[in-house]
Amino acid sequence: MLSRVRTHLRVGTIQPCRSLYSTIKTIPFDTQPFPFDRFEPCCPAEDTAPSSNGFVPCKKHPIPAVLGRKIDMTESMTGRLETERHVVMCVGPHGKEWERSKVEAVVDGPVYASNQLHSQYLRSPAHRNSDAPPTDKDFLMTVCDRPPQDSPATTTASCDVMVFPEFVFYPQVDPSRLAESNVAQVLETLWKNPSSSTLPYVPNQTAIKDEEGHEVDAVVLVCTHERRDMRCGKIGPLIVDAFKNSLEHRLQNSNKKVLVYGTSHFGGHKFAGNVIIHQKGLGGHMYGNVRDCMVDNLVDRHILNGKIIKELWRGLVTPPSLKC
Structure with missing residues (x-):
């Protein structure tokens, strides 16, 4: 939910004090194409025709087809209300x-x-x-x-x-x-x-620290709010598990500390799975149409190499810093 702080009682606005990301052009999008289209499976089920919305089941990472058919994979995911x-x-x-x-x-x-x-x-x-x-x-x-x-x-x-x-x-x-x-x-x-x-x-x-008392470099938040919408409620926990498994292996030779949690609704359930990655130096970025098939690549590109995936990007949740 948004805080809804707007009370336009006077003319004029407070100008945001952002650093680094003054425009979308300064966001470090990955210049290399992402290996998946929106909500694309890694191992397409060859014996099943795509649904009318483009959903294709994955042999390796199955999800209920009744939910997959309710995922929006065509409408623009950007344009969300800007937050600080x-x-x-x-x-x-x-x-x-x-x-x-x-x-x-x-x-x-x-x-x-x-x-x-x-x-x-x-x-x-x-x-x-x-x-x-x-x-x-x-x-x-x-x-x-x-x-x-x-x-x-x-x-x-x-x-x-x-x-x-x-x-x-x-x-x-x-x-x-x-x-x-x-x-x-x-x-x-x-x-x-x-x-x-x-x-x-x-x-x-x-x-923010992990269970061992180490300061963390990133926090991954995945919408798992089943009572709000079944799509995120079923797909979200799969993504949480995929992130935890991927990070366990990919951070073995890294000093980065990353936490992963399920979170409540933050908009756009039709774009499930929905993910926010907060990372020091990068800010908070929202992704949509994520499948657990894609998590290894998200970890490699975003968390380990600091590159934002434009193909799945829904918008900026927070800038890297608000200090002048």
């Missing part, structure tokens, strides 16, 4: 959000709490009397299945928060006390200006 940051609430695999089609409908969840706090912010005198011009930018907010730090796997009493492109981590945030938490300062900064060059320092914040 991505806020990810880590609710774990047992979070109530996975039981609902809309994560903001979970009344004791962090996204609901954030929306409530945002409504209070919009009504506050500090906001209404502000001389700051409105912004036409926004930020993306989703949940993911990373277990909350130091919390039992079956509870959602607290969550952790990740913010990109900073790769900053805020542990143990209680949604019921969000307004009193230090993270509220971060959210208010983003509501004022998603392009802000700095975020408030929070005493217990850290870099």
Whole structure:
């Protein structure tokens, strides 16, 4: 979901403070053709004719044909609403959000709490009397299945928060006390200006780390939100497993640390599988029409060699940096 921070009360906009990617022409797209077309299988089933939408089953990586026939492989995937940051609430695999089609409908969840706090912010005198011009930018907010730090796997009493492109981590945030938490300062900064060059320092914040305590270089987020749409719900977990298996082998001789999680809806289920890769120095990039057949090539080209796959690209989620 998007934060919906737009409140066009005054003329003018806050200009984004981006570095590196000033235009689409500066994005490091791979100059070599990707070996797959959109949603193309690596091992086409020779005894099955393509469906009317172009879907062809894969002998090595099967998916239900009834879902494959509902994938859009022709409409343009670019043109999504531009965002500046991505806020990810880590609710774990047992979070109530996975039981609902809309994560903001979970009344004791962090996204609901954030929306409530945002409504209070919009009504506050500090906001209404502000001389700051409105912004036409926004930020993306989703949940993911990373277990909350130091919390039992079956509870959602607290969550952790990740913010990109900073790769900053805020542990143990209680949604019921969000307004009193230090993270509220971060959210208010983003509501004022998603392009802000700095975020408030929070005493217990850290870099995003793996289970061994190493700072990570990239985080892969795959839409697995089955209650929102069956296409991502069935195809997404296959892609998550493919990324984990591929990274285990391809990073053996690399110092890169990469995490992979399932995430909630972020738009475009008809373009399943949907993937966001946040990587230091590259920013966050969204891909669509991904099959698990393609994951090895995505790891090699994007994560290991820093090249963006234009054939599958849906747009920029975050720039590499927002510092001036």
